[in-house]
Amino acid sequence: MEGMTFPKPGPRRTSAEVRPPVFRGPLHDARTATSVGRWLGLAFAVCFATGLVSHYLQRPPGWLADRLPGRPVWGYAFTQGLHVAAGLAAIVLLLVKLWAVYPRLFVWPPVRSVRHALERLSVAVLVAAAVFEVFTGLLNIVEWYPWPFSFVPVHFAVAWLATGSILLHIGVKAPEIKDHWGRRSAGTLALPAEDAVDRRSLLLATGGAIGVVTLTTVGQSFTPLKAFDLLAPRHPDHGPQGLPVNRTAEAAGVSAGRLAEWRLEVVGPRPYALTLAELRAMPQVDVRLPIACVEGWSVEADWVGVRVRALLARAGGQPGAAALRVTSLEAGGAYRVMEMGAAYADDPLTLLALTLNGQPLSLDHGFPARIIAPGRPGVLQTKWVHRLEVL
Structure with a gap:
């Protein structure tokens, strides 16, 4: 077309000239990744161990059902409070860990060998499983389930996947972890001395963030700190008769x-x-x-x-x-029917409770009668009880 000019095309770049971005930040190094990673590994280990306790208390296999301990009575409150606290700390640590290592996502060439491809695949599985666990756990705390699957079995299955991936990653990276584990490790001595100040600042900031998150949430289970319970979705004193309620009578159709x-x-x-x-x-127990x-x-x-046990004995239970x-009288729900092993049923502290804190149970707390037993998850402390059956 007349009067129009077009710029001349520039020289074509060959594939050899294509390079990934270069990251020169002093904290994207093995020492920082190792420092954060060991605390992240500890947080995941605590979550996994306490998660096993919670899962098998809620869904015990047949051989374990009659052997679950009811002591200490505060056992489940402690382990589940620790589970949630460690999980919240893991969110902070995981974000910092991913920030420290993300430049490695851009290594070039992306795959150098079959072994390298398998290593990258294992890392992808590890990252995906870890992110899934901490963020679905976070949404479970606030009781928001924007997914089509059942949370408990999927969260439990992915916990095994994440744990296996972590162990595999530690095995593959053991030499590098060893080189950068302590201040006097061989690999650490080769790093610039000025990086130590920035690294300490990062680690202190990470520790401070974990401290703030813990302080403002742990009061929901560790009641001496309930005055600082600002970010947790539950406050231990808020609710009918001074107790929180997860499932109201209206929600349960009662x-x-x-x-x-x-x-x-x-x-x-x-x-x-x-x-x-x-x-x-009948004789009442407090x-x-x-x-x-x-x-x-x-x-x-x-x-x-x-x-x-008095109610069961009267019905002929051994x-x-x-x-x-x-x-329960509730219209539906995964825990409308609950089974309790013989050890719990025979425990002198296991009650069909009629009053709470000196008052008859409110409707939201299970009026006219509910189960309360030592060391049991709240979902198994059935409300609105209308039927007991000796097994």
Whole structure:
């Protein structure tokens, strides 16, 4: 076309001239990655161990169901509070670790050998599993589930994948980790001395961030620090009768109208039924037990009710040998029916509770009767109980 000029094309670049970006930051090095990585590994180890405790308390295999300990009574509150605290710390550490090592994602050529390809694949699996675990765990704490799968089994399965990937990564990188583990390690001595100041600043900032996150969330389970409980989704004192509630009566489909003709059915060799007045007329026991939920919060409270083992014995259950199935009035949900091993059912602290902190149970806390047992996850402390069955 007349009057128009076009720029001349520049010289074509060959593939040999294509290079990835160059990263010269002093903290994108093996020493920083090792320093952060060892604390991240510890956080994941704590999460994995305490996660196993939580999973097998909620879903024990048959051989374990009658052997789960009810002591110490605060055991689950401690392990699950530690699980959530370590998981929140792991989020901070994982972000810093990824920042320290991300330049390695741009190594060139991307694959140098079959061994290198397998190593990069293992790292990809490790990063994906670790990110999945910490962020799905975070969303579980706030009870937001924007995915189509069931959280508990998938989170548990990926925990094994992440743990295996971490162990494989440690095995592959063991020589490099050894070289940069301590200040006097061989690889560390070769690094510029001026980097040490920046590295200390980064590690101090990371530790400070973990401290702030822990201080502002751990009060939901460690009540002496509840005054600082600013970021946790639960506060131990907030809720009906001074306790938080995860699942309200409205959400469970339980209304006062449905309870007008309530009876407790106890099924066994000698089945019977009791009205609320008859339950209250039975010998009442007062216990102080924590209620602890998988989201990490826990609160101690005073409970009064009838020992479960007394109810089972009256139905013909063998003392110390009768397991229990508990059915709730709630309309649906994964824990509407709960099974309890013989050790829990026979425990003198396991109650069909009728009052909480000196008052009859509120509807949201399971009126007219709920289970409270030592060392059990909150999802298994069934509310709105209407049926007990001797197994």
